Structures are given as C-alpha cells and as structure tokens.
Amino acid sequence: MPTSTPYRILDTPITAAHERDRARAMGPEQLIALIEASGLRGRGGGGFPLARKLATARAAAGGGSSYVVANAYDADPGSPLSRTILLARPDLVIEGLAIAASAIGATSGYIYLHPEAAAARASVERALASARSSLGDLVVEIALGPGGFMGGEESALLAVLESRRAMARQRPPYPATQGLLLRPTVISSAETLAALPLIVRDGAEAFRRVGTAATPGTKLVSVTGAVGSPGVYEVAFGVTVGEILEHAGGSPAATMKGLHIGGPTGGILNATRTGVVFDYETLKAAGTHLGSAQIRVIGPDVCIVNEAAHLFDYLAKETCGICVPCRVGTKRVEGILEGIYSDLGRADDLPWLGELADHLDRFSLCGFGITSASILRTTMSEFAGDYASHITDHRCPTGTCAPARSRRYETMAQP
Numbered sequence: 001m002p003t004s005t006p007y008r009i010l011d012t013p014i015t016a017a018h019e020r021d022r023a024r025a026m027g028p029e030q031l032i033a034l035i036e037a038s039g040l041r042g043r044g045g046g047g048f049p050l051a052r053k054l055a056t057a058r059a060a061a062g063g064g065s066s067y068v069v070a071n072a073y074d075a076d077p078g079s080p081l082s083r084t085i086l087l088a089r090p091d092l093v094i095e096g097l098a099i100a101a102s103a104i105g106a107t108s109g110y111i112y113l114h115p116e117a118a119a120a121r122a123s124v125e126r127a128l129a130s131a132r133s134s135l136g137d138l139v140v141e142i143a144l145g146p147g148g149f150m151g152g153e154e155s156a157l158l159a160v161l162e163s164r165r166a167m168a169r170q171r172p173p174y175p176a177t178q179g180l181l182l183r184p185t186v187i188s189s190a191e192t193l194a195a196l197p198l199i200v201r202d203g204a205e206a207f208r209r210v211g212t213a214a215t216p217g218t219k220l221v222s223v224t225g226a227v228g229s230p231g232v233y234e235v236a237f238g239v240t241v242g243e244i245l246e247h248a249g250g251s252p253a254a255t256m257k258g259l260h261i262g263g264p265t266g267g268i269l270n271a272t273r274t275g276v277v278f279d280y281e282t283l284k285a286a287g288t289h290l291g292s293a294q295i296r297v298i299g300p301d302v303c304i305v306n307e308a309a310h311l312f313d314y315l316a317k318e319t320c321g322i323c324v325p326c327r328v329g330t331k332r333v334e335g336i337l338e339g340i341y342s343d344l345g346r347a348d349d350l351p352w353l354g355e356l357a358d359h360l361d362r363f364s365l366c367g368f369g370i371t372s373a374s375i376l377r378t379t380m381s382e383f384a385g386d387y388a389s390h391i392t393d394h395r396c397p398t399g400t401c402a403p404a405r406s407r408r409y410e411t412m413a414q415p
C-alpha cells in the first residue's frame with residue numbers, strides 16, 4: 001500500500017541531529033547536489049524544487065547574511081499538516097532547517113507558526129530547548145503569524161516578520177534573492193524541511209524509491225467531510241484520490257457529490273473523479289491544485305453554487321486587499337454567486353463569472369487570487385447542472401437555497 005514506505009515522516013526512527021552533522025561535513029555544494037538529486041519539491045503547494053531555492057539563496061548571499069524560515073503556519077484551517085509534524089517530530093523540522101541553513105550559510109532561522117497553534121508551539125519550544133546547545137552558531141526562533149488565511153503566503157509572511165501587515169508583494173524579486181530585511185531567504189514548508197534529514201541519512205536514490213519520478217517522496221494530506229475517518233494521512237505521491245479516501249475510511253459513492261481539493265481556493269471536482277492522481281501536475285490538469293493538500297468530500301445534499309458562494313464569502317473576507325483583482329474580484333464573485341443561489345441569477349452571469357475567473361488568475365499578485373479562479377472554473381464545468389437549475393429552472397438542485405424573496409421576508413420577520 002502507498003503508505004507502507006520507508007519514508008514515513010511521522011514515524012521514521014531517526015536521530016535527526018546526526019544528519020545535521022553529516023550535512024555540515026558534506027559542504028554546501030555537495031549538499032545542494034544531493035537535495036537536487038533527491039528531487040525534493042516544496043510541500044507548501046507550489047511544488048518548487050528546494051535545491052533550486054537553496055542554490056539561488058546561496059549565490060545571492062555570497063557569504064553575507066541570509067535566513068531560513070520553516071513555514072509551519074497551516075493557513076488552511078482544515079489542513080493542520082505542519083502541526084501534525086510538529087507535535088510528532090519537531091526535531092525533524094529543526095534539523096531540516098539546520099540542514100537548509102548550512103546549505104546557504106545562514107546563521108538565523110525562524111519557525112513560523114499560527115498564533116492559535118499552542119500545542120505545536122509548546123512542542124517546538126521543548127525540542128528547541130534540547131537542540132539549542134548542538135545548533136552551533138545557528139539561532140532558531142519561533143515567530144508567530146497574524147492569524148487568517150493570508151498569513152501563510154510567503155511574501156505576506158515576510159511582511160509579518162518585518163512587523164508589517166500580512167500583505168502580498170510583487171515578485172520577482174523572489175525571497176531567495178531578496179527576502180527578510182532584503183536579504184536572501186529560503187522559505188520552505190515545515191513538511192519540506194522535515195524530509196531533509198531522511199535524504200541526508202539515506203541518500204537521494206532511497207528517497208526516490210517512493211512517489212513518482214517527477215515528485216518523489218510522501219505527502220501529508222488532510223481528509224475531511226463525508227468520509228469514515230477524517231484526519232491527516234501520509235501517502236506516497238502518485239496514489240489516486242480514491243486510494244487516499246480509502247485510507248480515510250472510505251466514502252460510499254452515494255454520499256459523495258464533490259471533491260474539494262487544495263483548500264479554500266481549491267477547485268471542486270465531480271465525485272466520479274476519484275481516479276485523479278494526487279500530484280502537482282495531474283491535479284493542475286484536472287483544474288485544481290495541491291495547495292494545502294486538503295481533500296474535502298462534499299455530500300449529496302450540498303448545492304455547489306451555494307458552496308462556491310460560501311468559499312468566496314470566506315476569500316472576500318480573507319484577502320489582504322493590496323491588489324484590485326483579488327480585493328474587488330472575490331467580492332464581486334461572491335455577490336454574483338449569491339444572486340444566483342437566491343434566484344436572482346441571469347444567463348449572462350456565467351460568462352461574467354468566467355471573465356472574473358480569468359482576471360483573478362491573470363492579474364492577482366499572489367497565489368491567493370490566482371488559484372481562487374479554480375473554484376469558479378471547476379464548479380461551472382463540473383456542476384453546470386447546479387448553476388442551470390438555479391438560473392434556468394429557478395429551483396435549487398438540493399432544495400437547500402432559499403430564494404431571495406423569502407430570505408428577505410424571513411429577515412423582515414425577525415424581531
């Protein structure tokens with residue numbers, strides 16, 4: 001089965017401190033070459049090769065100051081992956097951060113947490129206390145994010161570390177060349193860094209034995225919604241969504257309508273698409289993205305138009321607001337979707353939504369706005385019937401949306 005691999009981050013017997021010493025002995029060039037050979041890609045959603053980030057930061061630092069940040073923020077409230085690692089194996093993240101630091105010559109690192117992740121924070125504090133004496137000249141500190149979805153986005157994260165509001169900024173320059181205090185900064189998901197001690201211990205070939213050629217290794221996923229055993233699971237890249245659902249106790253076809261994949265900005269696929277392979281490229285080709293690696297099973301009694309409106313309601317509240325396409329676009333989309341499910345929809349709403357999806361995707365400043373377009377594109381193509389039912393037949397496909405008039409009446413009837 002996909003999870004019975006030698007690379008289970010959550011229960012690998014490994015004395016991480018030994019791997020840091022081995023990494024240091026290797027020297028930066030050999031270390032970066034090893035990480036490149038392993039094919040390790042960022043687990044935070046984008047899938048960018050870590051070795052390339054390290055090489056860029058090392059070159060840009062040129063022996064001067066640089067930073068490593070373990071992004072353990074878990075922006076998606078439904079996908080507590082970093083917390084799961086930090087509770088089980090905080091040493092792997094600290095060690096991974098130390099290995100990345102030695103690759104770029106950094107002497108300063110941060111473990112960036114959500115302000116509400118109290119147990120994970122306590123776990124990191126304990127692990128740091130016992131690791132501190134062996135970290136040499138590397139100083140690792142805990143930094144707390146602001147709360148909210150945008151706090152996990154890397155350029156907003158940098159703003160927070162510099163005591164500013166969590167707002168996105170234009171890239172390039174990328175953080176690897178100009179990050180914290182304008183110095184080269186490697187920002188990597190805690191999960192990405194946690195893989196480094198394993199790679200240093202066992203070598204690139206061993207790491208590549210699990211997963212796919214394009215994306216070796218394992219991935220934590222959060223399975224939520226209408227499944228037998230919701231929770232965090234570790235799977236090898238390349239398994240299908242259906243296999244992951246089986247790990248999570250399965251979900252009888254009758255109780256599945258949609259598969260919301262990738263977190264709040266993820267697309268919603270029809271439940272028949274359990275054969276989609278779980279990796280960056282196939283999820284993208286299917287219209288969604290790996291994102292926060294949440295798979296949420298949507299039950300049959302959910303109106304997808306209402307669901308999409310609900311997601312945009314959340315996004316319109318969480319946008320950092322610095323760029324117009326996202327600040328205005330998410331609000332606009334929310335309003336149109338609300339109109340449709342309230343029986344005020346018109347046929348030309350659909351091309352309008354398509355246009356707004358293109359604007360979000362093409363002109364937003366960061367992944368927040370860009371990826372949110374997938375909600376519109378997937379729901380309009382895979383659940384066209386739900387939209388048509390509201391717009392053309394003037395009825396909710398699941399009988400759950402209240403028409404505007406009765407909603408207004410109910411509101412008026414309130415004391």
Ligand SMILES: Cc1cc2nc3c(=O)[nH]c(=O)nc-3n(C[C@H](O)[C@H](O)[C@H](O)COP(=O)(O)O)c2cc1C
Pocket residue numbers: 041042043044045046047048071072073074075076149150151152153154155187188189190192193366367368
């Ligand atoms: C709205 C938003 C929230 C994000 N939240 C997180 C997060 O909580 N943790 C994370 O590792 N990456 C998050 N990311 C991705 C980061 O911007 C960045 O790409 C990632 O930390 C890089 O690490 P990686 O190369 O290991 O994937 C988020 C991105 C966006 C657009």
